[in-house]
Amino acid sequence: xxxxxxxxxxxxxxxxxxxxxxxxxxxxxxxxxxxxxxxxxxxxxxxxxxxxxxxxxxxxxxxxxxxxxxxxxxxxxxxxxxxxxxxxxxxxxxxxxxxxxxxxxxxxxxxxxxxxxxxxxxxxxxxxxxxxxxxxxxxxxxxxxxxxxxxxxxxxxxxxxxxxxxxxxxxxxxxxxxxxxxxxxxxxxxxxxxxxxxxxxxxxxxxxxxxxxx
Numbered sequence: 001x002x003x004x005x006x007x008x009x010x011x012x013x014x015x016x017x018x019x020x021x022x023x024x025x026x027x028x029x030x031x032x033x034x035x036x037x038x039x040x041x042x043x044x045x046x047x048x049x050x051x052x053x054x055x056x057x058x059x060x061x062x063x064x065x066x067x068x069x070x071x072x073x074x075x076x077x078x079x080x081x082x083x084x085x086x087x088x089x090x091x092x093x094x095x096x097x098x099x100x101x102x103x104x105x106x107x108x109x110x111x112x113x114x115x116x117x118x119x120x121x122x123x124x125x126x127x128x129x130x131x132x133x134x135x136x137x138x139x140x141x142x143x144x145x146x147x148x149x150x151x152x153x154x155x156x157x158x159x160x161x162x163x164x165x166x167x168x169x170x171x172x173x174x175x176x177x178x179x180x181x182x183x184x185x186x187x188x189x190x191x192x193x194x195x196x197x198x199x200x201x202x203x204x205x206x207x208x209x210x211x212x213x214x
Contacts, residue, residue, distance in 0.1 A: 021125065024049035025082055027072065034117050035109035041091040041118065042068045045126070047082040056086035056132035056157075057122060059115060059148075061141030064102045068092045074138060087126065091118060103144040111144060112151045119155065136160040174201040 022028035025047030031038045046055060058081070062071035068090035072078065077088045093111065097104045104110045115135075122128060133156050137145035142161035149159040178197040185191055 021045070027078060027088075032114075032118060032121050034114050037094060037096055039092065039094065039114060039118075040068070041089055042072055043122065044072070044078045044081055044088040044090075046085050046087060048085070049126075051127045054127050054129035054132075056134065057119075057128050058086060058088045058134045058136060059118070059145075060088060060090050061103065061135070061137035061144040062090070062093070062101075063137070063139030063141050065099070066101060066138070066141070071138060071141065075136075086132075087122065087128065089118060089122060091115070103140055103147075105144065105147040112148050115148050116152065116155075130155075132157050134158050134160070136162070138162050171201040174198075 021030065022043055022045045024045050027042050027044040029040060030043050031040045033039070049055070058077060060071050060075055060077060062068055062074075071090045072088075081088050091111075091114070093101050093103050094114070105112070119133065123130070135145040135148050135156055136159060137143065139162070145159045145161055149156060174197055178194040178201070181194040182191055182198070185194070
């Protein structure tokens, strides 16, 4: 993550959502009152945190049916954050929206609005570099990262999206096509290639399913 001497937010005292905040090198569950709902999230403070310096921030969104805690485990960002000196926030979706574990991309009090409020809460409590804010997400969380990037492009330095749904769909289609070749083809070399495609695609599907289960 890059550092810049311009565009910094001056850190203020911790907001009510940051009471009992994590110590450097640890992660803690926090909450933020937004649109009448206590929204929860995990915040990781990098090891060696020094308020006299400015730090990048990554917001990482879980997939549909997931949680911030699960996203923390999936990504392994905490150790990377300690090594490279950046904050990571893992928000939970609105428990009162949809199935309680999905993201609201648009509309009144959407998760784009919530993310803006979350950014303000973290920036008011910690020394964050306003030019080094990033968003990322897994599956539907990747869509949430995209939604925020589109709506608030001026506030972020970059985004990353990990859509296993697409990978799983492609693997499934490859199995279907290769299966047809195995049944209809009389060319043994083509059948061997189809068998290899099926094996590789099955492995890919297993990886997708395991990733969702973690």
